[in-house]
Amino acid sequence: MKALTIDHHAEDLSRVQYTDVEMPALRAGQVLVRMNASAIHPSDFNVIQGRYGQALQNAVWNYRRPAIYQLPAGRPLKRAPCTLGTEGMGVVEDSGGGLLARRLLGRRVAVIADQAPDSGTWAEYLAVDATRALVLPKDIDDVQGAMFYVNPLAAYILTREVLKVPRGQYLLQTAASSALGRMVIRLGRRYGFRTISVVRRRDRIAELKRLGGDTVIATDSEDLFSRVAEITGGAGVHYAIDSVAGQLSAEILRCLAPRGRLVCYGTLGRDIAVVPIREMMMSMASVEGFHLGNWLATRSKWKRLEILRRVRKLIATGELSTRAGRQFALGDYEAAFAFARSGAGKALFRVSDD
Known part of the structure; x- marks a missing residue:
């Protein structure tokens, strides 16, 4: 499958590649999502440039530690080499097993990528824990679904x-x-x-x-x-x-x-x-x-679900909707990045269509 990846962090985005990668292997409790659209955020550029890693290396809790972690969740920070992209939406095509994962088959879902290096939404397919895939109602279209998590939350x-x-x-x-x-x-x-x-x-x-x-x-x-x-x-x-x-x-x-x-x-x-x-x-x-x-990681599962339900309603009513400026193919990533950084509007990758 095609994906946008980096092999090293670089300030000038020169290490971003549009390349062939292995299809993700499903684990128990995961779903395979055929991506339709994915948002481009300023935080994605921080990942590409390695800024989160730089900040965490300066923190006392990483003093003399070989691994860098995001606190307070204790999860490994995504670092190069990795597949890029934080959030998006698509259709669930396969299940790795488990009640929730099986119930999502065929559904349109908003997804947020895991911290694993091979987990990114700027790709044709994404394997993600079923708990990180939220079913989209009919009154939320693909564009809003692709931008469901980061800014509205x-x-x-x-x-x-x-x-x-x-x-x-x-x-x-x-x-x-x-x-x-x-x-x-x-x-x-x-x-x-x-x-x-x-x-x-x-x-x-x-x-x-x-x-x-x-x-x-x-x-x-x-x-x-x-x-x-x-x-x-x-x-x-x-x-x-x-x-x-x-x-x-x-x-x-x-x-x-x-x-x-x-x-x-x-x-x-x-x-x-x-x-x-x-x-x-x-x-x-x-x-x-x-x-x-990190804020969400310190809240209970039920608190996160409560907030997600409220945000889903506010997206549907327009308070938390986002107007997409332009949509780009994955292979046209240089133009997409230029538009996203110009301030002219929100940029999306249109990966595939239903």
């Missing part, structure tokens, strides 16, 4: 489970024109919290306002600190999420109210933040890290 969990933003309060978010940022705006409309959406360019303001954003700040023409002070009457914001990092994170910390919370879930910016420690001391603000896979 992160948007919901950050706002409703981690920060639990109360009705009427402000939530400040960066990268607000991203797929996840748009979901946060729609969740704010549904659950009654107000959004301060931060973007780089002024030409994004009108669109996000039409979407329902309460306030949009463009950093190419506005000062973040003074605008937040103006919007909040000098009170600051109690809740913020950031996927850019770098100097912008430091600026957000200055915008927090006393005991305000900033949750960092991405590093789209590459510069290192100079954290304003004294300001944090005086306001007793806090900074937290969030990684979707």
Whole structure:
């Protein structure tokens, strides 16, 4: 079968290959999924470039250890050589045995890849544990199914489970024109919290306002600190999420109210933040890290199922849906990567059709 793989990590994506690989062998409790579509996320580039491994190598719990693990789940981190792709959707064609796996035969499912090196959704087929395959209802099409897990789950969990933003309060978010940022705006409309959406360019303001954003700040023409002070009457914001990092994170910390919370879930910016420690001391603000896979791994099976059901409903009603910008064949991966990194829209691989 055809798949996108890497043999080594590289910053310039030069090690990505469109190549023939062995069909995955099914183990008990697994299903074989013929992939139809798969999303391309910023986190996928972190895997290609080895950034997660670099971060974990610097952690004290990996001091002098030959293997690198993702905590708190204790799972081995996917490293090269490996098949790429985090999530997607397809049709279950075979079962490795087990009641759940057999019940999924012939069903359309959203899948999230395991951490095994040969498990990736940028491939014609995927072998995955049946517990990581979620049956898609008819009101969720292939495009939404291919983007079911990463952004919708992160948007919901950050706002409703981690920060639990109360009705009427402000939530400040960066990268607000991203797929996840748009979901946060729609969740704010549904659950009654107000959004301060931060973007780089002024030409994004009108669109996000039409979407329902309460306030949009463009950093190419506005000062973040003074605008937040103006919007909040000098009170600051109690809740913020950031996927850019770098100097912008430091600026957000200055915008927090006393005991305000900033949750960092991405590093789209590459510069290192100079954290304003004294300001944090005086306001007793806090900074937290969030990684979707590790957060889910610390929750019970029933809690994960509860969240998945809620997210499935919110995708069907549109609050957590994503508009696909363009779809590409696997072999056209260079153009797909260029589009995904351009900010012009969400890119998908269309692997096959029903």
